[in-house]
Amino acid sequence: MDLPIPGVDLDDLDRLSTRASTVIERLRDRLYAPGTEKTLDLSFNVRTAADMVGRTEKAIRDAEADGRLPEPDKDPTTNRRTGYSLSQVNAMRGVFGTLPHRAADDPPCVLAVQNFKGGVGKSTVVTHLAQNLALKGYRVCVIxxxxxxxxxxxxxxxxxxxxxxxxxxxxxxxxxxxxPSLHYALRATYWPGIALIPANLGLYDAEYEFAARMAREQTLVLDRLREGIETIQDGFDVILLDPPPALGMISLSVLRAANALLIPAPPNNIDFGSTAHFLKMMGATLAEIGRHGGTRDYSFVKILATKMNDQKSAHVAIKRMMDTVFPSDMLTAILKDSAEIDNATANLSTVYELTGPQTRTETHKRCRVYLDAIGREVETLIRKTWPSHHAGLRKEGVL
Structure with missing residues (x-):
């Protein structure tokens, strides 16, 4: 009897794989031009720099005049300042004592952006949050x-x-x-203040390594990542973890390594249902692991509504339900669905990296409002974990 459609064998699958690889290579040839490295083209005028540093424009000009800061770069034709880079802004913060670093005896914030469901915006949140914090002068490591x-x-x-x-x-x-340490994997990035421990497909093999070691060493192996972070944490204020979207050995290691959690959850039935299952599984799994390897507490656990579309009544209804069910656990800020994020991601970039005319559109401005609100709220949560920042938070009326 003939099949209604032809079968698919391994040779057919290989051909599909080859064609897919060709498409990927073409995309990468466009996005990773040979001999080039990604750079940060952001530039800040003296007014913006003064706001970022927390001093007046006059204070900056005076510091440049008396030699505490170098003379600014100027256009040879107009003799006007050409703008300050983020590195120069951070140098100003150093001179004026306004770098927001944690004190040496404050615990670093090891924040996992975690959900076992894929497509909820984990990497979007990690990259934009890292850059938001770096713009404010924090030392950030992204793993x-x-x-x-x-x-x-x-x-x-x-x-x-x-x-x-x-x-x-x-x-x-x-x-x-x-x-013995994670220093071997640390890489500086084109963003001042952000270091990266990268990944690629080969990291998937670690899941098998973990499974084998778990059989031999019980749960102690799940603390390996936490121990590694302890070897590099002195150089950072915030360490952001971007785990895989699965309940595997690496994800469990991330949960054991983190001291704070941010859970992205789009307000739709499927994703919210998956998030509810994630919370249940996380609690049960951590409790079981804790019985063997000691419990882990978190400074804060917050849920962030992502990919929110106000024009969809279902999104509005589910978001309202989330606020009711988790009244003190939701971030006030929301990451709304935005073409600006999609367009930036398509070019392997972020909204914070865009420059020129594209930053003057209403779409861009709205998206920056969402992202900045998330950054401010998470920054405040982080600072609350640092005793050295409590006086400042009280002065700001936060504590």
Whole structure:
């Protein structure tokens, strides 16, 4: 009897894979031009720089005049300032003592942006939150724990070319007898204040390594990532973890390593249902692991509504339900569905990196409002975990 459609064998699957690889290569040839590196083209005028530094324009000009700050770059034709880079703004913060770093005895914030459901906006939140914090002068480390490596790509690295899983990712650290510290994997990025531990597809093999080690070493192996973070944490204020969208060994390690959680959850039935299951599974799993390896507490756990569309009545209704069910657990800020984020991501970029005329559109301005609100709210939560910031928070009326 003839089949209504032809069957698909392994050769057919190989052909599909080859064609898909060709498409990916063409995209990467366009996005990763040979001999180029991603750069940050942001420039701030003296008024914006003064706002960022927390001093007046006159204070900046005086510091430049008396030599505490270098003379600003100027256009040779107009003799006007050409603007300040983020590195120069941070240098100003250093001179004026306004860098927002945690004190040495404050605990670093190890924040996991975690949900076992894919497509909820984890990498979008991680990359934009990292850049928002860096714009404010914080020292940020982003650890890409997801073998899909979306965060790595947005930070300018081609996961298949620029990253070696045997040397550059978490994979060597997870292996038995691996390096004693995570310093080997740290990379500076084109964003001042942001370091990256990248990922690529080879990191997926760590799941098998973990499974084998779990059989031999029980739950102690799940604390390996936490121990690695402790070897690098002195150089950072915030460490952001981008885990894979699955309940696997790496995701469990992330939950054990983090001291704070941010859970992105789009307000639709399927994604919200998955988030509810995630919370239930997370609680049960951590309780079981805690019985063997000690419990882990979190400074805060917050749910962030992502991909919100006010024009969809179902989104509005489910968001209202989320606020009712989780009255003190939801972030007030919302990440709304935005073409600006989609367009930036398509070019392996972020909204914070856009410059020129594209930043003057209403779409861009609205999107920046959403992203900045999330950044402010998360920043406040982080600062509440640092005793050295409590006096400042009280002065601001937050505590």
């Amino acid at each position: 890409d724990c997801d073998s899909q490596a979306s965060t790595t790509a947005i930070f300018g690295l081609n996961p298949d070319v620029d990253v070696d899983e045997t040397e550059d990712t978490l994979y060597p650290f997870f292996r038995h007898g691996g390096p």
